[in-house]
Amino acid sequence: MDTQIAPEGHLEVLSKAEVARLWDTSHGGLYQLFRSCALAVLNCGSGLDDGKELLERYKDFDISIVQRERGIKLDVKAAPASAFVDGVMIKGIQEHLFAVLRDILFIDGEILKNQHIDLETTEGVTDAVFHILRNAKLLQPQISPNMVVCWGGHSISGHEYDYTKLVGYHLGLRGMDICTGCGPGAMKGPMKGATIGHAKQRITNSRYLGISEPGIIAAEAPNPIVNDLVIMPDIEKRLEAFVRVAHAIIVFPGGAGTAEEILYLLGILLHPDNANLPYPVIFTGPASAADYFKQIDQFIGQTLGSEAQAKYTIIIDDPVAVAKEVQAGIKTVRAYRKQHGDAYYYNWLLKIDREFQHPFVPTHDNMRGLALHKNQPAHLLAANLRRAFSGVVAGNVKDQGIRAIEQYGHFEICGDSEIMQAMDVLLDSFVKQTRMKLPGKTYIPCYKVIK
Template sequence: MTKISARFPVVDAQVSPTGRMEVLSRTEAARLSSQGHGGLRELFRNCALAVLNCGNPLDDGKELLARYPDFEIHIIQRSRGIKLDIRNAPASAFVDGTMIRGIQEHLFAVLRDVLYVSREAEGTAGAVPARFDFGTSEGITDAVFQILRNAGIMQPVIQPSVVVCWGGHSISGAEYDYTKRVGYELGLRGLDICTGCGPGAMKGPMKGAAIGHAKQRIGKARYLGFTEPGIIAAESPNPIVNDLVVFPDVEKRLEAFVRTGHGFVVFPGGVGTAEEILYVLGILLHPANVDHPLPLVFTGPKSAEEYFRRIDGFIAETLGDEARSRYRIIIDDPAAVAREMQGGVAKVRSFRKEYRDAYYFNWLLRIEHEFQQPFRPTHANMRRLRLSHNQPRHLLAADLRRAFSGVVAGNVKNDGIREIEQHGPFEIHGDAGIMGPMDALLSSFVAQGRMKLPGTAYNPCYTVVSGKPEVTRS
């Protein structure tokens, strides 16, 4: 039933499972119905609302919750399986009162992942101990693997083909069209797409690849979408994604990208895209990964050349030429991007075959604990960041990544927005030789309208300060 009188039209509905969540145990249903269990009920509700908000132009997690305060979702336990009873859901998720199939699949993927991660991270009190060990690097990597396996992502017999596409959810029409052109060229070459699953540069490559795959009669193409609870409201999954996975935090999501992907294409974006670039470069700069092939291309239309010039300049001034040697910049040439990926993926296959590493999960890549530990963007934690050249380049990249992650949180994540509202802008301290380029880069994002959706006024959530406060790292 659609309620037209609401400010934002909403629908009541009951939906049955798709995928692998046909039944729940009584314990699982109770965990999702209880106010306890570490907020599991609220987590599922908020992620479900984000999925149902697909297609609506909104990149503010706090605003989404305020826009649909009466949204409810409950488990109906039946002898022949479960249903979800949904009240006051965004009407855009439905066609003539029936939920769009892709959104329905995503809804039950959220249910699957929220339950699985909660159970394996917490265990069952008095019965089953926790299986995930988030205290060690190896334990975190194993958890990422198990989350992916539980979601059915692992396909051992498939040859390397996954191209991770990163870029902004808020991009111009010309940039969006370009991402579709690149996706089309990748699809013609039989390459699959993995993105952050949202709109903009995450949706465009999938749309383009779908046409390329159709022309080549590729019937089982993969469109993987990786997200996490903090960002899903700002980047609601687009329905082209046919395998959605929700990770517990951004760090495990980022590790999943580099463990699963065989090549990376970066489109224009904003501070979140810069965070992703710094993450992958930091890993590639680790001495143990120096010979590890992982093709990385920055690309966009001619109008985006200035954006990548700024990114390249920032990397040169902070991480140096070694980092710059790990990527190529290709402007306004989708076919060249696809050929670069095709050749790079072939090298990845040869390397994995030679060293007997899996095609479906990059076990050999060394990822330090610094890159895996969840970073909670608070004012104190942002001030503690070690933004100094007096440390190995890969560790500097890790802290630069955290700084940009804090800005992302302050821009679009519910918790980050509330932190800024209560205590004012984050202060980012560091060496003048780093703070100057960072300030210039962030200012260019603001000037280019890359911090918020078009037409939305941007109020900076950060202040860049040269000089490091005297604090010790906890």
């Protein structure tokens, strides 16, 4: 469908220079980035989780800026019909489109080309993440800690999805806001449940944050409940945004992407500088997910050891217990930040090593060259394990990763035999439990574990 839409509330005007930056690269660069992210937003709810397939399915899709004295409009051509109701674009999707435009222009002009932000330092990256979130108005200084980040797979069973809604409901009853990767499945369920809990408590200023990045947005298009969307430049800054805004993290069942998130978080919490910093982490799912978390726990024990296992609590089939544990943990977080003078809205005290910030490009050479051995500190091993799972995600759903697999074959993952055996068992379980792709789709592995 074709339409023209105007922004409401933010980004009503653009300078001529901003429009020029977007259109000077009309056949690549900034425009193609905007087009692919915009198409993903418009494709919300389609059940498609393949970036390459999405771009090929809508080859005629186009989006351009109409610059007028009284403001701007987006001229949209050949958009997915699911984004419209009776010929009018759904309001939430319209807001998400302008959020994409806002973030892409801001990151290009104020982050990547800003000589005062050094992305080669840990402080510079953390500052960049802060500025992106602040520009998107996601940082609210007058709110007591209540932000719960929920991670989990976009491909989960109906029973697991219902459980995520129950957990969200009990969090909502306790006044908790929700932040997720903004896609379907375990990213949508907690938000959906929380809306009912908030409604019962007559909470009218609920926050449902969605944090995405260009490579993953096609597989995890922002769900309609998200009322604050931000697009980060890459997966590493997306993950840092999660752990900086979170007051607690809940992990539901998922696949390679969820394993990547878990390893990222545990690697940070294993850093010696974070030893005494309170950070509530709960793994949870219905009774049917007990074996899943047993496998995850076993993998963590085999690779990172008991110290890593001590960083989280596993609660099976008890949404009320999860919500109460989160509530108690956040009270501890609040007291700690108040005592140490840290902001409630952004966790400045959390130490994040450069190994967790430097963007990892999952080429075949980079995947083969990962240091997957125990002759290194546990937090650095976690960083490299995170990269391995990031490569699997790229090969599964990202346009660039899928094309690399088609051209050069499987990613090869090499390392210590014990670690490779544990990784092979875990990835195989994800495949057998259909956690790599949405239900009904045959999964063809993009990787080969060399044991």
